Amino acid sequence: MTIKTGDKMPVGAFKTPTAEGIKEIKSDEFFAGKTVVLFSVPGAFTPTCDARHLPGFVQHAAAFKAKGVDIVACTAVNDAFVLGAWSKAGNVGDTVTMLADGNGDYVRALGLTLDGRGFGMGERGQRFAIVVKDGVAVQVLIEAPGKFEVSSAEHVLSVL
DSSP, rough: OOOOOOOOOOEEOOOOOOOEEEEEEHHHHTTSSEEEEEEEOOOTTTTIIIIIIIHHHTTHHHHHTTOSSSSSEEEEESSSHHHHHHHHHOOOOSSSSSEEEETHHHHHHHOOOOOOOGGOOEEEEEEEEEEEETEEEEEEEETTTOSSTTTHHHHHHOOO
16 A cells, blocks of 8 residues: 555665665654655666756755755665765765665555566666655655656655
């Protein structure tokens, strides 16, 4: 079943690249007591994700903070090493927390998988953004196939 507004975020875990190495983050701890914008891309370094999706959130990081967002996080069905390299290549710094969902377990729990086999990518996460307050999804913005509109940083800012 696909997550919807008002649902509690599923329990799961991510891997995140840090200066000390790869660390595990438990989702229930990550979302607890905070306002988080979680956005998903089909893959690191892929055209729209690399040129527009991630850069938009990096560019508007201060605007998200000004609207009360504690953390902006990006997830992808890639391993933490790939997300670490993408973060460095995109000059992300500490503006966006990179959350690797290497096996797609978390997007599967959200009901937001994407069949990318036609592109040689296997099962991935759909392009989406979820505004989470204290572990509850308060905005669920899922892109139509092939679109990049409702999950953009600019659109998410407009609905906060």
